[in-house]
Amino acid sequence: MTDIAVTQSVSNPDVAAGVAQFLSPVVIDLTALVVNGKQAHWHVRGANFIGVHELLDTIVDHAQEWADLAAERIVALGLPVDARLGTVAAKTATAELTAGFRQSNDTIAEVIGQIDAALAAVNTAVKELDELDQTSQDIAIEIARGLDKDRWFLFAHISE
Numbered sequence: 817m818t819d820i821a822v823t824q825s826v827s828n829p830d831v832a833a834g835v836a837q838f839l840s841p842v843v844i845d846l847t848a849l850v851v852n853g854k855q856a857h858w859h860v861r862g863a864n865f866i867g868v869h870e871l872l873d874t875i876v877d878h879a880q881e882w883a884d885l886a887a888e889r890i891v892a893l894g895l896p897v898d899a900r901l902g903t904v905a906a907k908t909a910t911a912e913l914t915a916g917f918r919q920s921n922d923t924i925a926e927v928i929g930q931i932d933a934a935l936a937a938v939n940t941a942v943k944e945l946d947e948l949d950q951t952s953q954d955i956a957i958e959i960a961r962g963l964d965k966d967r968w969f970l971f972a973h974i975s976e
């Protein structure tokens with residue numbers, strides 16, 4: 817450590833705690849989406865197989881990137897993140913996926929359900945961070961915009 821006084825963050829501790837409160841569920845649900853998206857990627861079968869299989873990998877990559885973005889915002893403000901496997905499993909709002917091979921329409925519906933669970937946490941963060949910390953809110957807005965788009969790309973396979 818240096819002898820020069822340097823603080824962890826210019827944000828006040830209450831702001832950091834609030835950001836952690838609303839971005840932690842985002843990290844957890846996106847981390848669950850990474851794991852469950854891969855499970856879906858491996859087990860999808862049937863109509864539009866290759867397109868859905870590849871799209872699921874893109875969705876997993878995005879979820880990983882956004883989980884990192886949200887987690888590092890919390891850490892940048894000086895607080896830790898708990899996205900250990902057990903914590904994610906205990907706290908995620910995403911539903912357990914059906915095990916084994918699935919037809920693509922069922923896979924798509926289940927993954928949309930996963931995205932919707934993550935979006936609920938993200939949209940709460942957008943709303944609550946408006947007053948608290950707009951820099952963190954900006955991250956939540958970016959994630960919401962991306963998840964909405966990925967949801968559309970999936971939904972377009974099963975809509976009329």
Ligand SMILES: [Fe+2]
Pocket residue numbers: 857873
């Ligand atoms: Fe793969």
